[in-house]
Amino acid sequence: MSLAALAHRHPRVVDWGIQIDRAPAAFWLALQFAALAPTWAWMVRRMRDGSDDPLGLLALAALAALAWQWRRELRAAPRLGWLALAAAGTLVATLLRTGAGALPALPPLAASLMAVLALACGLLAFLPRRVAALPVAGLAVLALPLLSSLQFYAGYPLRVVTAEASRWLLAPGFSVAREGSSLVVDGRLVIVDAPCSGVQMVWLGYFTACAVALWARQSDRGFLRRLPVVGLLVLGGNIVRNSVLIAFEGAGQPLAPWAHNMLGLVVLAAVCGGVARLMVPERTSAGLADQPIPGMITTQGGRHVDTVL
Numbered sequence: 001m002s003l004a005a006l007a008h009r010h011p012r013v014v015d016w017g018i019q020i021d022r023a024p025a026a027f028w029l030a031l032q033f034a035a036l037a038p039t040w041a042w043m044v045r046r047m048r049d050g051s052d053d054p055l056g057l058l059a060l061a062a063l064a065a066l067a068w069q070w071r072r073e074l075r076a077a078p079r080l081g082w083l084a085l086a087a088a089g090t091l092v093a094t095l096l097r098t099g100a101g102a103l104p105a106l107p108p109l110a111a112s113l114m115a116v117l118a119l120a121c122g123l124l125a126f127l128p129r130r131v132a133a134l135p136v137a138g139l140a141v142l143a144l145p146l147l148s149s150l151q152f153y154a155g156y157p158l159r160v161v162t163a164e165a166s167r168w169l170l171a172p173g174f175s176v177a178r179e180g181s182s183l184v185v186d187g188r189l190v191i192v193d194a195p196c197s198g199v200q201m202v203w204l205g206y207f208t209a210c211a212v213a214l215w216a217r218q219s220d221r222g223f224l225r226r227l228p229v230v231g232l233l234v235l236g237g238n239i240v241r242n243s244v245l246i247a248f249e250g251a252g253q254p255l256a257p258w259a260h261n262m263l264g265l266v267v268l269a270a271v272c273g274g275v276a277r278l279m280v281p282e283r284t285s286a287g288l289a290d291q292p293i294p295g296m297i298t299t300q301g302g303r304h305v306d307t308v309l
């Protein structure tokens with residue numbers, strides 16, 4: 001049946017098709033968001049029961065601000081590649097959450113990871129092409145309640161690395177020996193505990209990287225090239241903070257709680273500031289062809305003047 005015959009025999013079907021095609025991007029994103037409702041319900045429960053810090057709300061707010069910033073430039077015709085990934089990811093996230101046949105259901109965090117990536121693909125399908133994809137995906141992953149899981153799996157290795165680096169830094173002024181994630185400084189045992197692992201600093205560092213990269217219109221290639229430096233900045237900042245605290249502990253003069261917190265905030269601000277500066281693209285100086293020639297008429301509507309240089 002031709003399109004003309006379909007329009008003649010079933011005009012309502014054609015009208016519905018036109019209405020669906022003209023549906024705004026917000027409608028399709030809301031539809032995908034509703035399809036993933038069980039994932040959002042699990043995330044809310046995990047944050048409300050105190051098992052994880054609610055830092056993921058910052059990432060969700062950043063994604064919402066991004067969509068609002070580009071609301072007037074959202075594509076009327078979505079990019080089909082990203083749209084296909086969004087649809088497939090939504091389906092896979094549902095199967096991972098519920099299981100299907102011989103495929104067992106995976107832990108909620110794994111299914112939620114696929115869900116937030118699918119939502120990021122749906123958002124990228126409507127965003128302008130010049131918006132980098134990797135920072136959007138990074139914010140989507142950071143929206144997950146994963147700090148407690150990171151602390152469980154990566155907390156101890158980070159504490160060991162921090163303790164060993166602090167031992168090297170303090171060795172010139174103290175007698176230091178490392179035992180696991182603890183240090184013996186001049187005979188005093190100093191424990192590098194879970195808050196000293198720097199997991200929260202890692203989260204905030206990469207959140208700053210993603211948010212600033214989107215704000216500064218950084219490209220995917222530039223963002224990816226700078227990511228290893230972000231990790232080094234976060235690790236270095238955590239090592240410096242712990243080394244200063246351990247030095248005071250080893251000297252028998254531990255810092256007061258307010259000074260302890262103040263030191264952590266100062267180092268965190270320095271690390272996030274360094275990450276933000278790193279993610280801003282370098283501005284190239286204007287070449288000779290871009291610089292105005294003195295004496296030439298450059299205002300709009302002015303007559304062209306040939307100048308002998």
